[in-house]
Amino acid sequence: MKEHDRLVATGLVVLMVILGLGFLVHQSPRFAGSAWGGALGVSGAVLMLVPLAYLVIKRVPPLKRTVTRRVSMRTLLAWHVYAGIVGPILGLLHTGHKFDSQLGIALTALMVIVVLSGFVGRYLMGQFSQTIRAKKEMLTGLELVYRQTAGELAAHPEQVAIVRPLAGFWSRLMGGLLLARPAGVPATASAPVRALRLSESMADLEYAIKTHEAFKRWFAGWLKFHIIISFVLYGLLALHIWVGIYFGLRWFR
Ligand code: HEM
Structure with a gap:
C-alpha cells in the first residue's frame, strides 16, 4: 500500500x-x-x-x-x-x-x-532509514563471519604472517587491487584472503552507513x-x- x-x-x-x-x-x-x-x-x-x-x-x-x-x-x-x-x-x-x-x-x-x-x-x-537498516543487518552478518575467520587465523599464526604485510594503508590499497574481488566472500577462500575481503566489505558498508546517516541528519x-x-x-x-x-x-x- x-x-x-x-x-x-x-x-x-x-x-x-x-x-x-x-x-x-x-x-x-x-x-x-x-x-x-x-x-x-x-x-x-x-x-x-x-x-x-x-x-x-x-x-x-x-x-x-x-x-x-x-x-x-x-x-x-x-x-x-x-x-x-x-x-x-x-x-x-x-x-x-x-x-x-x-x-x-x-x-x-x-x-x-x-x-x-x-x-x-x-x-x-x-528510504534512508530502510537502507541504513538493511546495511546494518548485512554488517552484523559479516562481523559474525569475520569473528569466525579471525578465530581460525588465531589458531594458525603462520597464516597471520601472510596478511601482516598488508596492514599498512598503502599496502592495504595495493592488496585490494591485486586480489581479485568476486561478488561475496566464498567460504572456500583461504582464511587470510577471506579476512582481507571481509574487512574490505565491512569498511565499504560502514562508509555507506555513515554517508546515509549524514544525509538523514541533514534532512532531520x-x-x-x-x-x-x-x-x-x-x-x-x-x-x-x-x-x-x-x-x-x-x-x-
Ligand atoms: C499545500 C501543501 C501542504 C501543506 C500546507 C502541508 C502542511 C503541513 C503541516 C502544517 C504539517 C505539520 C503537521 C503536524 O505535525 O502537526 C505537515 C506535516 C507533514 N507533511 Fe505536509 N503539507 C503539504 C503537503 C505535503 C505533501 C505533498 C507531503 C508528502 C508528499 C506532505 C507530507 C507531510 C508529512 C509526512 C508530515 C508529517 C506528518 C506527521 O508526522 O504526522 N505534506 N504538513
Missing part, C-alpha cells in the same frame, strides 16, 4: 513540476479571473486547508480521539499528502501561468517548495522547515484571497 501511495504521489509531484514549468511555453493573462480560473483557485485553496486540518486533529487530543475512532491517522496522513499535492496543482492551473505580481510569484514558489519538502520528508527519509530538520513554510504559505494565501475579494468586489460595486 505504501509503495502504491509513493508511486501515485511521485506521479502527481512530477505532473505538478511539469505544469509549473509550463509558463515557459504558455501564458494566459485573463484565465485566473475567469469563472473556470476562479473555480480552480477556490478548489485548490480548499484542498490546501486539508493539511491544516490534519495539524489541528493531530495536536488537539480530544479531537484526535474523536476523529481516530472513525478514521486512522494513517488515512488522514494519506489525505494530507493527496490534498497537499492536488491543491497546489489546481493552484498552478488557476494562475494561467501569469506571474506578474510579487505576491503571485511568492505564493506559487512556496506552494511548490512546501509540496517538495513534504515529499522529501515522507518518502526519501523513509525537514518537518520543522515544512511546517514553518506551510504557515508562510497560509499567510500569503490569506493575503491573496483578501486582495482578490477587496479589489475584485470594489470594481464590482
Whole structure:
C-alpha cells in the first residue's frame, strides 16, 4: 500500500513540476479571473486547508480521539499528502501561468517548495532509514563471519604472517587491487584472503552507513522547515484571497 501511495504521489509531484514549468511555453493573462480560473483557485485553496486540518486533529487530543475512532491517522496522513499535492496543482492551473505580481510569484514558489519538502520528508527519509537498516543487518552478518575467520587465523599464526604485510594503508590499497574481488566472500577462500575481503566489505558498508546517516541528519530538520513554510504559505494565501475579494468586489460595486 505504501509503495502504491509513493508511486501515485511521485506521479502527481512530477505532473505538478511539469505544469509549473509550463509558463515557459504558455501564458494566459485573463484565465485566473475567469469563472473556470476562479473555480480552480477556490478548489485548490480548499484542498490546501486539508493539511491544516490534519495539524489541528493531530495536536488537539480530544479531537484526535474523536476523529481516530472513525478514521486512522494513517488515512488522514494519506489525505494530507493527496490534498497537499492536488491543491497546489489546481493552484498552478488557476494562475494561467501569469506571474506578474510579487505576491503571485511568492505564493506559487512556496506552494511548490512546501509540496517538495513534504515529499522529501515522507518518502526519501523513509528510504534512508530502510537502507541504513538493511546495511546494518548485512554488517552484523559479516562481523559474525569475520569473528569466525579471525578465530581460525588465531589458531594458525603462520597464516597471520601472510596478511601482516598488508596492514599498512598503502599496502592495504595495493592488496585490494591485486586480489581479485568476486561478488561475496566464498567460504572456500583461504582464511587470510577471506579476512582481507571481509574487512574490505565491512569498511565499504560502514562508509555507506555513515554517508546515509549524514544525509538523514541533514534532512532531520525537514518537518520543522515544512511546517514553518506551510504557515508562510497560509499567510500569503490569506493575503491573496483578501486582495482578490477587496479589489475584485470594489470594481464590482
Ligand atoms: C499545500 C501543501 C501542504 C501543506 C500546507 C502541508 C502542511 C503541513 C503541516 C502544517 C504539517 C505539520 C503537521 C503536524 O505535525 O502537526 C505537515 C506535516 C507533514 N507533511 Fe505536509 N503539507 C503539504 C503537503 C505535503 C505533501 C505533498 C507531503 C508528502 C508528499 C506532505 C507530507 C507531510 C508529512 C509526512 C508530515 C508529517 C506528518 C506527521 O508526522 O504526522 N505534506 N504538513
